[in-house]
Amino acid sequence: MSGSSRPLRSTATVTGAFVLLTAVLLAGTTVPASAATTLTNPGFEASGGTQTPPGWSESSASGQQSASFTEAGGRSGTYRLSHWASSAYQVETYQQLTGLATGSYTLRAWVRSGGGQVATYLALRDCGGTEQRTPIPTTSTWTQISVTAQVTTGRCTASIVSNARAGNWINVDDLEFGPTDGSGGNPGPNPNLIRGVDISSLKKSEDRGGVYRDAAGNPRDAVQLLRAAGVNYARLRVWVDPADGYNNRARVLTMASRIKAQGMRLLVDFHYSDTWADPGKQYKPAAWSGYSFTQLRDAVYRHTYDILSALKAQGTPADMVQVGNEINDGMLWPDGRSSNWANLAALLTAGSTAVKAVDASTLVMLHLAEGGNNAQHRWWFDQATARGVPFDVIGVSHYLYWHGSLSSLQYNLNDLAARYGRPVLVAETAYGFTLDADDAEPNIFNAALQQAGGYPATPQGQADALRAVFDVVKAVPNGRGLGVFYWEPTWTAVPGNGWDPADPSSGNGWENQALFDYGDHALPGLSVFGTV
Structure with a gap:
């Protein structure tokens, strides 16, 4: 010691x-x-x-x-x-x-x-x-x-x-x-704190028969239920030409209308792919596969501008935008890998410039995974700032069972906020409420990950894990901790809404990390949003 x-x-x-x-x-x-x-x-x-x-x-x-x-x-x-x-x-x-x-x-x-x-x-x-x-x-x-x-x-x-x-x-x-609600002299909820959720799978779930109930068992509109629980920000991912027709331009416009109608703010998450983009895969959209680098950079600008200008035109502008998703090793491989920072910086700058061209008040976030990896994040943002990449917010994914302890997250967020003079937030987190499955697809969160995460796989354990992440963000000095987004709380095990957009028979490996149980009732974790 x-x-x-x-x-x-x-x-x-x-x-x-x-x-x-x-x-x-x-x-x-x-x-x-x-x-x-x-x-x-x-x-x-x-x-x-x-x-x-x-x-x-x-x-x-x-x-x-x-x-x-x-x-x-x-x-x-x-x-x-x-x-x-x-x-x-x-x-x-x-x-x-x-x-x-x-x-x-x-x-x-x-x-x-x-x-x-x-x-x-x-x-x-x-x-x-x-x-x-x-x-x-x-x-x-x-x-x-x-x-x-x-x-x-x-x-x-x-x-x-x-x-x-x-x-x-x-x-x-x-x-x-x-x-918990702050009565009796406690500080209580911070009205400016981002209490966010990523509900990118929600529309497909509903179209396939997904139902969402409050804790008493009453069926509710999912977006209204989230807002009533204290959620004030929603995140939607955008794919270029997804195989299932969801998370594309039209679907994002539809969901944005529902989100804004509830008085919530909107974060748009550009993957610049036809499917999942994360540290292990950043595949080009099929339509862009033959582009030269100049054409690729211009496509990033046009695609970003097109989605955001359409959102603004329908009266539902984005409040914040991610230029890329979990881009630790860059995006649009191989052209934009982090081994070629000149290219990566050009792509990021194109996306950020498009955001500001639509609306200068929209915040630009750069988003990495591994929220406790301070050495990697310092290296990455040193490269970005040295090349003049414009951005407003630093976002990290931090799943306790994958990315390290609360203390590693706390150290990293505090350091990044001070070193780069930007606010920080947790753009993705989640935790399991059970080790049981609700479909045939093996769940990502299992007994080994429960042990790594440190919280029990129970409804209260899930709620405590989420509250702990909020506490870390709220403690970032100088008010630079913006908030937290919970990833896919409505992704329950609905047949046809599996993980693979190209395979309608694929299952869901995430349902035990949703904020709704296997009877579709809201779990205690949902109440955290109204009390942090």
Whole structure:
């Protein structure tokens, strides 16, 4: 462990009162540490390096309350909470809140961890329902995480738990607890935050019989349902000549009308392909395959201008535009690969110039995958800025199970925002609510990816993972964290709406990451958009 992060204190006296507390807790009786609706000593500044933080209690199934203590080295103040011992240990630091109105409550904390524990997590328990947990990630930098629970009994216990091996450590500081919707003095939702969804598959789903219901089971128009849940931005991908006739110019115009009618803003995502474009494939549209590079550059301009001018003409202008999708290795291969930055810069500039020619107020985003890969992103944007590529926003995809921890995302976004002086956002993220499948196509999100992602594949785990990504973006300094887009929340397992536009019989490997369950009911993750 690093010298700056490891606990400074390794032993403490275990008093008889703590032993008695442990016995009572293990017997199933909750001992209130605070009769209040807000946390006492949330930053551990009243602690002064003591064994037990004032306002908090400690318990241990192994009699090792001494593994929980406060010490110097706080995130924003002088002190922090640490869990550490020279032998294997199990310890909980907790505080009970009472007098709570019925509703949804969120606990947030800034954490660090050296990793290696059997389990370590932030939890809300004894709130009236199932205990809710969020794992504490392995990270050497302070990272904010959160957990949300429904309170129905007037009380709830905020808990920090470690089941750890010898020498494992965590640091915790600057906790916040309050109503998820911001009532009761909490900051509450930020009205300017982008709460976005990519609904590119929605029209095809509906045309094939897809149904969307609210949490009570009532069928609803999907776009209206998303807007009512707090979504304020929608993303639509554009393919040039797709085999199934969806995600083309006509379909984008139709969907844009529905999106704007709900008062939502619009992000248009140009793939510059007839099919999926991502870091592993950036295929030219068939109609452009024989073009010279000059013709290819001009085609990018014309295609971009054509779609955006048509949207503006029908009164549904794009508010933001992606020039390319996940273009870590460029686009329109082989001409525009990142091994030929002169060509790539020319293509990107053509697309960006077309955007501004239609409407100078439309924001241009450049979008990469691997949101925790700071070294690659620095290299990429250094190349783009050195060649004068015009853009307004940096977008990243970050799937926790593919692209790394919350802390790697946080470090990268903070660095990119400061280094290039642009706002940043997460243009794609998602998480599974189950490991079961709803069709014959194997799901992308499986047990191995659940383990990598760190959150349980449950409806609440999905919601907590999404909220955690929002928390990271909201914490970007100087207000440069714009928001988050959830990728394809309405892509449920509807026959005929599979992954391959050229194969009507293909299945959907994404349905367990939708925000609707296998009975088409809205999941708890959808409610996150109205509370961040």
